Amino acid sequence: MAEDNILSVRGLHVDFETNDGVVHAVKGIDIDVKPGETVAIVGESGSGKSQTMMAMMGLLASNGRARGSARYRDKELIGLPERQLNHVRGEKITMIFQEPMTSLDPLYRIGRQIAEPLIHHRGMSRSQARARVIELLKLVGIPDPERRIDAYPHEMSGGQRQRVMIAMALANDPDMLIADEPTTALDVTIQAQILKLLAELQRKLGMAIVFITHDLGIVRRFADRVYVMRSGEVVESGETESLFASPRHSYTKMLLSAEPTGRKEPPVPDAPILLEGHNVEVVFRAGGGFFGGAELELRAVDRISLALRKGQTIGIVGESGSGKSTLGRALLRLLPSEGAIRFEARDISNADKGEMRPLRKELQLVFQDPFGSLSPRLTVGQVVTEGLLVHEPSLGARERDRRAIEALKEVGLDPVMRNRYPHEFSGGQRQRIAIARAMILKPKVVVLDEPTSALDRSVQKQIVELLRDLQKAHGLSYLFISHDLAVVRAMADYLVVMKQGKIVEEGPTEEIFDNPSHSYTQTLMAAAVDQTRFRQLDLHTG
Amino acid sequence: MFAYVLRRFVGAVPTLFIIITIAFFMIRLAPGGPFDLERPLDPLIMQNLERAYNFDKPLWQQYLIYLGNLAQGDLGPSFTRRDFSVVDLFRTGLPVSIRIGSLALSLALVIGVVLGAWAALRQNTWVDYMVVGTATFGITIPTFVIAPLLSLGFGVMMGWLPAGGWGTWKHMVLPVTTLALPQIAIIARLTRGATIEALRSNHVRTARAYGLPSHVVVGVHALRAAILPVVSYLGPAAAALLTGSVVVETIFGIPGIGRYFVQGALGRDYTLVMGTVVVIAVFVIVFNLVVDILYAWLDPRVRYD
Numbered sequence: 001m002a003e004d005n006i007l008s009v010r011g012l013h014v015d016f017e018t019n020d021g022v023v024h025a026v027k028g029i030d031i032d033v034k035p036g037e038t039v040a041i042v043g044e045s046g047s048g049k050s051q052t053m054m055a056m057m058g059l060l061a062s063n064g065r066a067r068g069s070a071r072y073r074d075k076e077l078i079g080l081p082e083r084q085l086n087h088v089r090g091e092k093i094t095m096i097f098q099e100p101m102t103s104l105d106p107l108y109r110i111g112r113q114i115a116e117p118l119i120h121h122r123g124m125s126r127s128q129a130r131a132r133v134i135e136l137l138k139l140v141g142i143p144d145p146e147r148r149i150d151a152y153p154h155e156m157s158g159g160q161r162q163r164v165m166i167a168m169a170l171a172n173d174p175d176m177l178i179a180d181e182p183t184t185a186l187d188v189t190i191q192a193q194i195l196k197l198l199a200e201l202q203r204k205l206g207m208a209i210v211f212i213t214h215d216l217g218i219v220r221r222f223a224d225r226v227y228v229m230r231s232g233e234v235v236e237s238g239e240t241e242s243l244f245a246s247p248r249h250s251y252t253k254m255l256l257s258a259e260p261t262g263r264k265e266p267p268v269p270d271a272p273i274l275l276e277g278h279n280v281e282v283v284f285r286a287g288g289g290f291f292g293g294a295e296l297e298l299r300a301v302d303r304i305s306l307a308l309r310k311g312q313t314i315g316i317v318g319e320s321g322s323g324k325s326t327l328g329r330a331l332l333r334l335l336p337s338e339g340a341i342r343f344e345a346r347d348i349s350n351a352d353k354g355e356m357r358p359l360r361k362e363l364q365l366v367f368q369d370p371f372g373s374l375s376p377r378l379t380v381g382q383v384v385t386e387g388l389l390v391h392e393p394s395l396g397a398r399e400r401d402r403r404a405i406e407a408l409k410e411v412g413l414d415p416v417m418r419n420r421y422p423h424e425f426s427g428g429q430r431q432r433i434a435i436a437r438a439m440i441l442k443p444k445v446v447v448l449d450e451p452t453s454a455l456d457r458s459v460q461k462q463i464v465e466l467l468r469d470l471q472k473a474h475g476l477s478y479l480f481i482s483h484d485l486a487v488v489r490a491m492a493d494y495l496v497v498m499k500q501g502k503i504v505e506e507g508p509t510e511e512i513f514d515n516p517s518h519s520y521t522q523t524l525m526a527a528a529v530d531q532t533r534f535r536q537l538d539l540h541t542g
Numbered sequence: 543m544f545a546y547v548l549r550r551f552v553g554a555v556p557t558l559f560i561i562i563t564i565a566f567f568m569i570r571l572a573p574g575g576p577f578d579l580e581r582p583l584d585p586l587i588m589q590n591l592e593r594a595y596n597f598d599k600p601l602w603q604q605y606l607i608y609l610g611n612l613a614q615g616d617l618g619p620s621f622t623r624r625d626f627s628v629v630d631l632f633r634t635g636l637p638v639s640i641r642i643g644s645l646a647l648s649l650a651l652v653i654g655v656v657l658g659a660w661a662a663l664r665q666n667t668w669v670d671y672m673v674v675g676t677a678t679f680g681i682t683i684p685t686f687v688i689a690p691l692l693s694l695g696f697g698v699m700m701g702w703l704p705a706g707g708w709g710t711w712k713h714m715v716l717p718v719t720t721l722a723l724p725q726i727a728i729i730a731r732l733t734r735g736a737t738i739e740a741l742r743s744n745h746v747r748t749a750r751a752y753g754l755p756s757h758v759v760v761g762v763h764a765l766r767a768a769i770l771p772v773v774s775y776l777g778p779a780a781a782a783l784l785t786g787s788v789v790v791e792t793i794f795g796i797p798g799i800g801r802y803f804v805q806g807a808l809g810r811d812y813t814l815v816m817g818t819v820v821v822i823a824v825f826v827i828v829f830n831l832v833v834d835i836l837y838a839w840l841d842p843r844v845r846y847d
Binding site for chain 2: 053057058059061062082086087088089090091094095097099102103104105107110116117119120152156165168219
């Protein structure tokens with residue numbers, strides 16, 4: 001049986017030497033891959049799933065060490081000299097990465113980059129390679145390949161760049177393709193296209209695929225077998241069907257039930273309108289003037305009207321670049337905009353900084369990136385109470401501390417930790433800190449800009465529940481900006497779908513989910529359904 | 543592209559105008575004048591001289607006259623070297639300064655980039671520590687300390703090279719070295735940092751994952767990215783070399799324009815100082831434009847139109 005494997009990993013360890021001592025990222029795992037098979041390695045961030053593959057491919061960071069065995073057919077990869085390893089990677093085993101925007105060299109045309117492995121492994125001439133590259137670009141569905149072959153990466157979208165990476169991966173007809181979170185950085189509709197492409201190519205070309213992912217939807221749809229990893233160990237493995245049907249390990253069970261559940265009840269019908277925008281318009285201008293050349297105009301938000309009631313959550317969905325974050329910022333008057341904005345029936349469209357300052361307490365914002373939005377040089381207690389210094393300067397230090405304890409307790413953090421610094425916390429904990437920072441001011445409206453997008457599914461679920469509890473307890477109104485329909489469905493009672501700065505569809509959340517009328521909404525839903533509602537639909541293609 | 547270059551040139555006119563205006567009035571604020579000698583001149587002669595050079599007119603008129611002449615390419619007569627016009631002096635001095643400056647810049651680029659890349663590829667080894675240590679040391683020592691030390695050591699004590707003066711290639715070694723040393727240090731540090739960053743970047747990881755030989759990974763993918771910050775530094779480097787040449791030419795007694803700047807300023811040779819300011823300003827502006835065009839050629843993400 002073992003001889004059939006093209007890859008067999010035995011007792012693989014990966015250690016990183018850090019300033020805080022040695023970190024064991026992978027703790028002696030076994031993995032097998034048979035020819036033509038699709039294997040998924042699932043786990044949350046930090047579980048060691050990527051490092052396993054990096055170790056095998058000799059791509060660990062300079063402080064990383066691999067021990068154990070990883071055999072590709074008869075060749076031991078761990079400890080193989082680079083020159084010999086180079087006959088395997090790029091030729092027999094290829095990889096595509098999570099970051100399509102940065103994985104290609106920005107300084108060279110894509111044609112040249114796809115050609116490089118062909119020239120180095122197959123000894124092709126430049127013109128032979130070029131013909132093959134055009135063929136490959138056609139294969140991965142890049143339109144007009146004869147022209148696009150000379151494009152630079154920055155001239156392509158994220159989805160197209162990932163197609164280029166796939167073309168590069170297929171160039172030498174590999175035995176095995178490692179796909180490290182290949183769709184995580186892409187919009188849902190693009191994700192669906194890339195996954196479909198990979199499945200088709202595998203059927204056509206017959207290589208084995210190792211999917212590294214945190215997304216169980218992908219696993220269910222594509223993988224023959226699954227390895228579930230948690231803190232450097234494989235906790236469970238098996239055939240996809242049986243593993244999904246009867247997970248044995250508690251961690252697998254937790255992952256499977258990690259999708260946000262529950263629905264938000266709409267507010268009482270006559271709840272007062274808190275924040276209202278009428279024909280809000282945000283235009284970004286670039287260039288113009290003497291040095292800038294022709295003036296460019298980007299209408300990021302195009303005459304949008306919106307009314308947020310007390311206790312209501314409006315979900316704003318759309319893909320990247322649709323203007324949803326810009327709209328949120330414009331409504332809080334953090335960006336200059338046209339049109340009328342009213343808060344508690346008072347016109348704030350033209351309020352200056354001084355007039356806005358007392359209102360800032362009522363209008364809070366929580367950002368997507370829990371790593372970048374907390375100052376690394378302040379303790380958590382200081383981060384959380386900073387707003388009090390501005391809005392309630394009369395409070396003494398003792399009273400501020402009491403409020404910090406209260407706020408941290410409310411978001412489910414141990415207040416003992418308030419003297420630590422943000423980097424000592426996990427992503428989910430940091431997002432709780434960011435929420436505590438907003439809640440301590442007792443706001444009326446909170447704009448939540450993708451607050452769960454950078455988090456693992458199981459953590460997302462907890463944050464969604466926390467936000468809903470806080471809303472119920474304090475009668476808050478949320479503007480919830482997200483591209484993740486599963487999360488929006490659990491959070492919002494009213495939905496606004498945006499595309500290119502315009503609202504293409506709006507209405508009560510369940511109505512839109514049950515009966516999307518605009519074609520764009522339908523595409524979004526279809527793409528999301530594939531991945532997030534896999535339990536109801538059997539899309540497994542075998 | 544042509545439109546961009548044209549726009550940059552037109553844009554340089556106000557910059558140049560402001561520089562000239564500030565320099566013109568600043569040098570006039572300094573006490574004394576070009577004809578003040580230890581033994582005062584006969585008042586009648588002084589009057590004649592002042593009339594001949596328009597010094598009897600109000601300052602704003604002198605300013606307009608200077609601008610008018612400048613527009614015709616006339617930088618005026620030199621006051622301290624009475625037989626020469628400023629243009630004459632530059633005709634002989636500028637080639638000397640340009641030769642020293644371009645040699646120093648080329649030397650700094652080649653050695654700096656090689657040292658920096660070498661240190662980056664051997665990060666945290668003795669090579670790295672040595673390059674970084676020497677570079678840090680090199681940056682901290684000013685030109686006016688290195689120049690006399692080199693002149694004393696290699697010129698006077700060892701007698702290997704001329705301690706000063708101008709003529710053969712041997713005369714160039716010490717001044718070019720003096721000018722290049724701090725630039726080598728800065729460029730080496732820049733290259734090291736940029737190379738280390740490039741080696742960690744995702745696209746270099748891709749190149750390695752595809753089994754490309756390491757000379758391709760480093761030479762084609764990492765170094766081209768690493769060279770970009772060095773290219774942007776060339777503009778400031780050229781300016782630094784010009785100011786450095788003022789000191790170096792004075793200490794080694796080289797007949798370049800840097801020396802005129804010092805002599806002109808001390809002797810209140812208004813037109814010579816102004817001439818040097820104009821030439822250096824034009825040079826820095828043009829050089830920066832060339833650097834920007836070079837950058838766009840190296841980095842396809844940057845396009846001017």
